[in-house]
Amino acid sequence: MASRTYDDAVGLLNTLQTPHKVLNERVAAGVRIDETANNELRKCLARIGYSPSDLDKLNIVHVAGTKGKGSTCAYVDSILSQYRKSHDVPRRVGLFTSPHLIAVRERIRINSVPISAPLFAKYFFEVWDALDGAGVGSDAPLKKPPYFRYLTLMSYHAFLQEGVDAAIYEVGVGGEYDSTNLVQRPVATGISKLGIDHTFTLGETIDKIAWHKAGIQKSGVPSFTVKQLPAAMEVVEKRAGERDVKSLKVIDLDPRLQKVKIRPDADFQRSNASLAIALAETALKKLYPNFQLPPDSLPKEFVDGLEGVVWRGRCETKAEGNITWFLDGAHTEDSILVATRWFGEQCSQIPGTRVLIFNQQGHREAVPLLEGLFNAIKAQGLVKFDHVVFCTSAPQEKNGSSKDSVNYSLDSNAISGLTMQKTFAEKWRALDPSPSTTIKVLPCIEDALEYVRGLDLKSREAGDEIEGSKEIQALITGSLHLVGRALGVLDGVDAA
Ligand SMILES: Nc1ncnc2c1ncn2[C@@H]1O[C@H](COP(=O)(O)OP(=O)(O)OP(=O)(O)O)[C@@H](O)[C@H]1O
């Protein structure tokens, strides 16, 4: 029998990635996802032994949105975990999020911890074998769903087998046709901030995008959203009506958060936290029928859950001697503004050398994204980048990178030729012609981090700087893959 380790599982899982060439052909032919994908996935679910109604046992909190999904899910998870610790209910909390930063198994967590490598391998191969028809009765093989959909299927299996009694699901792309949308009766659905992203799949305008995301709302299930642009809100309301939801509530900034330390201390994050409070409250009402949240303050479990949440790669800082790394995986117009403002505010009080490390490989609007970053930092007027580094997020075999970060959906020629990075460098030079700004194109994130460390070394060798000016503040942003690769290096190999 073939070897069946975690590494083997990830290797096989990678064969389910859609290659760059096929993605391009689909775009050219205008092929978009529709309900056939979930009809196929229901067959796979049946094959591994479950009906869609089995998923209702997971008491799912389902979250869609353009920005803030992952953070909202992490908050709900963290609040429920506090109840688990203090009351033993829910006994086990599942969390399904994407993408991963370092290891694929981060996407499937139980009690906030990524499932172990052996458990990942076990559930991976159980699903694999069942789809191959290797089980009782030797059914005909079923075509395996692509990467993300396979992982979703596997998460259903893992959570049901592990006795999870509350699960939080972050939508992959859109909502209506997403593989997380197999659930028929979640406990609550949440729609975080809507904006423009994934336009090929979802449509070019916010109302089209909202249509997909609002498609997670379910009959008889409470739905929650945050303030949206009118064109988006109209669609959310219309779809809520069509679906006959139990209620649709628009969640404003929760005044009870005034005494809670939300990080970063910004309204976008308080909005995510407010949405999470409403979702967690609804889930807890299901788990404890008499549960009531006081109207003017939050119980300790909520406060501890919100303050203690760990959501890596989003507005994360790491100190390393004189260097402070600021990491944020922002890759849309709105979120890049948020990340840039956060960086500017954080380091404007401390003199030092400012570095930007940027990449974005798959996005059609990558250059405008970079330009948005430049304009935001300029408009804010607090800091200026002295060094700007463009590099790829590609794993480097020589550094012992794992299969977890292999990405076949990107254009390998563009990566090896550093095509995007050279374009970014030209763009930045045009935006900032000042000779005092150094612009670099480097093959990989490892080299970019070393470049920054080299700056630190040089300044320490120079030795005669005034106190404080030896600080280096480096913002790493533009892509969650870039940030994940950077964290992998900065944390050491086995960070997950
Ligand atoms: N409500 C929001 N409005 C605008 N930007 C946000 C909001 N919430 C988060 N962001 C920004 O988006 C980044 C990603 O946040 P998060 O992981 O919560 O979003 P997501 O919806 O899961 O995104 P994706 O999965 O597409 O990366 C954050 O680091 C932050 O810069």
Ligand SMILES: [Mg+2]
């Ligand atoms: Mg996204």
Ligand SMILES: [Mg+2]
């Ligand atoms: Mg996410």
